[in-house]
Amino acid sequence: MPETGQQVGTRQRVEDSAALLFRRQGYAATGLKQIAAESGAAFGSIYHFFPGGKADLGDHVVRRAGAAYRDLVATALGGDADPETAVLSMFDAAARALAESDYADACPIATLALEVASTDERLRMATEAVFADWVDTATAWFGQWVPRPADRDLATSLIMLLEGAFLLARAARDPGPLHIAGQSMVTLLRAHRSG
Amino acid sequence: MPETGQQVGTRQRVEDSAALLFRRQGYAATGLKQIAAESGAAFGSIYHFFPGGKADLGDHVVRRAGAAYRDLVATALGGDADPETAVLSMFDAAARALAESDYADACPIATLALEVASTDERLRMATEAVFADWVDTATAWFGQWVPRPADRDLATSLIMLLEGAFLLARAARDPGPLHIAGQSMVTLLRAHRSG
DNA sequence: CCCCTAGTTGAGTGATCGTTCTATTTAGGA
């Protein structure tokens, strides 16, 4: 078990494949057999690393993918000095990534979150924690330019607009909603800075 | 087949139960056996009314529930003379309905839309049509107070904020995001009216 | 050399999936 860091272990390959499939086709529609085949792992290995079964794997995937996406968005936002252009370029990057993945890779946990919200309390709490983490991160970022408590409202609106835009863009196979969301976010930010 | 209109037919009971289950737990997680049991219909009756099977039923449910929800939102918006209070009360009503259903009944098609966006072209197109219909309806409503093309951007942002707020509210079992979304929508409307 | 544990492997379990199929019942028009 020493961490060689050189080759990707079975556990991580399973998590990566599960994250990809949950994101593209949802939690219920993804079978453990499919995850095993996609990752190249033996079927039994999934239960070796995740004794709790599918829900256990789902919990780990939600938290890991959630943290990774938070870092991705934080990096995209932090690049620019001007917050308005930063917001615009972040939505632009999201639109580009979505179109390049043939409208498959949007939010890593949104589909699963809606599926389990009323049916699996453990997974629901995992998605709640991820969304709260995202809002906290965005709140700290907006706090650089906007006083409380407007920073948190802006952060929440950013996540809501991004998630809603992902939904419309995937359904229509068109990046347009993401650009509209970016413009609306700029309008909200401007209103709170001048007011 | 004369339309008596007095008692609910089997076909409608099946559609209603399917709509409820798709909305609460998603498309893939809902079995036709469960729909038959919930609606009280015989299993074979589902295939009598929907010869195309589950996808056929899903298509009808998406379009019917989509039109019904459009009417619901249009009624909620059209009640007030002042557009700002109308928007606020609409998000308020959505928050109340969500909490009263124990955070189960949010958007009737969002979960299904994300599930099928990359896996079922027919159902994806059905969700695309519903979202386009909603945006068209909201565009006409905003057009009463805002010139083109801002009316359509406002309408798209309304749907995005509503969908994003539903997602966060269900995950956190908290109506807070819907109130924040309502306030942000008022801010956007105000910015476009004065600008 | 033996042990011990971590990890791998896939066959097998019962349950449930969507779907098909054949009867049977119902109801209105001729």
Added chain:
DNA sequence: TCCTAAATAGAACGATCACTCAACTAGGGG
């Protein structure tokens, strides 16, 4: 009353589901 089509009813099918389990391999410490 008979005919026809709609609707009801559920058994059966093959496939797949999440999951269990026992056998197996690899490798480091005693």
